Amino acid sequence: MTSDLPRTEEEAAAELERLATEIAHHNRLYHADDAPEISDAEFDTLMRRNQAIEAEFPHLVRGDSPSRKVGAAPSGHLAKVAHARQMFSLDNGFSDEDVGEFLRRVRRFLNLSADEPIALTAEPKIDGLSCSLRYERGRLVQALTRGDGQIGEDVTANVRTIRDIPQEIPGAPDIFEVRGEVYMAKSDFTALNARLLAEAEESGKEARQFANPRNAAAGSLRQKDASVTASRPLRFLAWGWGEVASLPGETQSAVIAAIRAMGFPVSDLFVGPVDLDAALAQYKRIEARRADLPFDIDGVVYKIDRLDWQTRLGFVGRAPRWGLAHKFPAERAQTTLNDIEIQVGRTGKLTPVAKLEPVTVGGVVVRNATLHNADEIARLGVRPGDRVVLQRAGDVIPQIVENLTRDEERPAWSFPDHCPRCNSEAVAEEGEVDVRCTGGLICPAQRLERLKHFVSRGALDIEGLGEKTLVELLDLGWITEPADIFRLAPHREELLQREGWQEKSVDALLAAIEAKRAPDAARLLFGLGIRHIGAITARDLLKRYATLAAIRSLAMEIIALRDAMPVAIGESEQKHRARLDKAITEHIGVENVGGAVGQALADFFHEPHNVALWEDLLAEVSPPPFIVETRASEVSGMTLVFTGSLESLSRDEAKSQAESLGARVAGSVSAKTNLVIAGPGAGSKLKKAAELGIRVISEEDWAKIVAEAE
Numbered sequence: 064m065t066s067d068l069p070r071t072e073e074e075a076a077a078e079l080e081r082l083a084t085e086i087a088h089h090n091r092l093y094h095a096d097d098a099p100e101i102s103d104a105e106f107d108t109l110m111r112r113n114q115a116i117e118a119e120f121p122h123l124v125r126g127d128s129p130s131r132k133v134g135a136a137p138s139g140h141l142a143k144v145a146h147a148r149q150m151f152s153l154d155n156g157f158s159d160e161d162v163g164e165f166l167r168r169v170r171r172f173l174n175l176s177a178d179e180p181i182a183l184t185a186e187p188k189i190d191g192l193s194c195s196l197r198y199e200r201g202r203l204v205q206a207l208t209r210g211d212g213q214i215g216e217d218v219t220a221n222v223r224t225i226r227d228i229p230q231e232i233p234g235a236p237d238i239f240e241v242r243g244e245v246y247m248a249k250s251d252f253t254a255l256n257a258r259l260l261a262e263a264e265e266s267g268k269e270a271r272q273f274a275n276p277r278n279a280a281a282g283s284l285r286q287k288d289a290s291v292t293a294s295r296p297l298r299f300l301a302w303g304w305g306e307v308a309s310l311p312g313e314t315q316s317a318v319i320a321a322i323r324a325m326g327f328p329v330s331d332l333f334v335g336p337v338d339l340d341a342a343l344a345q346y347k348r349i350e351a352r353r354a355d356l357p358f359d360i361d362g363v364v365y366k367i368d369r370l371d372w373q374t375r376l377g378f379v380g381r382a383p384r385w386g387l388a389h390k391f392p393a394e395r396a397q398t399t400l401n402d403i404e405i406q407v408g409r410t411g412k413l414t415p416v417a418k419l420e421p422v423t424v425g426g427v428v429v430r431n432a433t434l435h436n437a438d439e440i441a442r443l444g445v446r447p448g449d450r451v452v453l454q455r456a457g458d459v460i461p462q463i464v465e466n467l468t469r470d471e472e473r474p475a476w477s478f479p480d481h482c483p484r485c486n487s488e489a490v491a492e493e494g495e496v497d498v499r500c501t502g503g504l505i506c507p508a509q510r511l512e513r514l515k516h517f518v519s520r521g522a523l524d525i526e527g528l529g530e531k532t533l534v535e536l537l538d539l540g541w542i543t544e545p546a547d548i549f550r551l552a553p554h555r556e557e558l559l560q561r562e563g564w565q566e567k568s569v570d571a572l573l574a575a576i577e578a579k580r581a582p583d584a585a586r587l588l589f590g591l592g593i594r595h596i597g598a599i600t601a602r603d604l605l606k607r608y609a610t611l612a613a614i615r616s617l618a619m620e621i622i623a624l625r626d627a628m629p630v631a632i633g634e635s636e637q638k639h640r641a642r643l644d645k646a647i648t649e650h651i652g653v654e655n656v657g658g659a660v661g662q663a664l665a666d667f668f669h670e671p672h673n674v675a676l677w678e679d680l681l682a683e684v685s686p687p688p689f690i691v692e693t694r695a696s697e698v699s700g701m702t703l704v705f706t707g708s709l710e711s712l713s714r715d716e717a718k719s720q721a722e723s724l725g726a727r728v729a730g731s732v733s734a735k736t737n738l739v740i741a742g743p744g745a746g747s748k749l750k751k752a753a754e755l756g757i758r759v760i761s762e763e764d765w766a767k768i769v770a771e772a773e
Contacts, residue, residue: 068119073640075120076659077495079128080595082113084410085435086129087597105433105454105462107155107390122648123657127597128380141208141216141285143520147240147306150195150209152381153364153388159343162365165387166339169367172376172384172713182368184315184335185345186302188388190359191246192281194218195305196228201235203228208285211521212381218284224293227300232325240305241327245284248357251296252276274428276359301327302364314368336368346389353391362390375712377719393454397467398422400449403434403476407484407508410592411500415440415478417451417463424455432463437478438496444469446476484508511537513592517545521598522590523579527572535561544676545590548576549683584611584686591677595663600656605689607653611681618664621647625665652735654727693725696772701726701737704752707745709762720769732757740765 069075086109110129117124156162166181175181193209206222207215222228225245232239247255256272256279263271273279283295301322304310311321316335323329332352334345346363353360367373367385376384399420406414415434422429432453434440443466445451450468455461482489482500484507491498500506514533518525528548536542541554551558551573558569588611589601596604608614624646630639644658651661667673693699703726705717712720717740718728729736732751739752739759752759760768 127599150212154382156389182336183342185342186333187360188362189244190277191244196241198239220289221292225297229326236308238308242303243301247276247280396424413498436496517590526575546679584689595660609688618668621661621665694772696724699725706748707742709742
């Protein structure tokens, strides 16, 4: 696995940036738009690649790393509601060895002995739409989709039409959230598509059919009209819970049994508590029955059975440490590659898309597949006319894994060196594989996509500024950059004269824009689309620096730092870049924010047109200082260092506790350190703390601080 990893930090940082952007794009298509472009297998390949590079270069893990994210921000017509307790995603495993390593990680984190038994649960991973059902005093009061894990869409009225879901659960705790999967059975999916086709033929309209059961379930649940949902054959299987007043058990298996007793459907293939061998045996049984099951599945989910261990294990990024999805192998088929088209993305990336002769793979007709970049095309040696092998594991568009006719004499396909949208030069930066258009805002593809990103749900979230409206305003020349959005009011009367606009809709749009005059600073920074600065990185930066003015000052400091660190005599460019990145990382002083982020900030503010855009925008909006609430404690805002052998908890668990109390954990003692927690065997760090006069406490004292936190 490691033989094909990047060899230098520069190469690793560049690929992690590419993967973060690409995975975020596909997450949004899958979770928010119900319109995936790639297969589960291809998505898993991207995720595994990202994880492998992060493991090899842990100091380069990005703030917007896909391993720290869940789903995608909700979008569309449904109301958005915050989850009382975050909904998670699961890390994936692809072999028995991966599952074994999962348990070894659990043992290390909990400091368990090698012979301490670990009980698991195992159940099918349903390919549907995750949903959280909130019951208060036994009555269903709210149903939310997963969304991005923190905010979901309100589908309460629609969920009430699903017969599998009880409206009341007598004897339940005052608050009890049941979580599970809304899905559509294979036979019901086939019948629904047949019905939609028949209705279209009868009405003379174009037929709209769903590509697979998962898309059918998602589209049906997220209808604006609940009567449409009621006409669709949706089902539900419970697999967990969210916020609860009290739990009816101390293990995963006991609570699931209680949920079943309340009247919720639970998979007949759920087993637990079981040991590792029994869990793997259940995986094989489920895999053997996969084709005959009434619903689509793409793997088996394992969870640690003991809930007290789940609490200690907690989460890392987007996923719990106590759960794993063991995915099934992908399905394959052959077809012809008819053409290769180029799509231009928001960041200017040129993505080649394979146009395929339609072929059925695992019951789904597929016509397109992404080819990622020029390197992937070269690796496969594909050209129009080639016969290719596709791999699919549950979605619409598969991964091309083999070219069967690469030895046939036919000219190689050349990757374009100019943007197909604006004809600007298209180049790959040193150390990168992606080719990008250099046109920026002059490129129609980038201008629209950048503005879409700026007003999107994850950024400024301006209601009413969808793609259709942005296209119209761009065509009119009323907007070309973000600040122009806040100067639309003078065009009110002109807009009223245009087709499709009425006084109510125009005023609603202008009001929505005015409501964002004091936007969240992190959302605005993310919305600018600066390379390497995703939503999480923007939040991490502003947790430390609080204001956008401070972010700009930081960028100018990094520019000065770069100017003050020229290449030394005899120093290779690679070593200079590593030295510079280290200095920038230390200067930023934000965990998980590395030199690549600092370089991107400096590059952005080094360009006069970007400075002009920034100043123009901040002349229109006034973001307040960014403040994040954490559990109040005596260590909030401090920098801590753990040293020595911790006996009651692992180093990872200690770090998680510190961060939840608003503290930052550093790896070494310095003048910036406020507190050192020392266990047995503490050495040089303890000595350094004494020299600097830094307070030192024991592991027992630390446990008291955690227990006393609000």
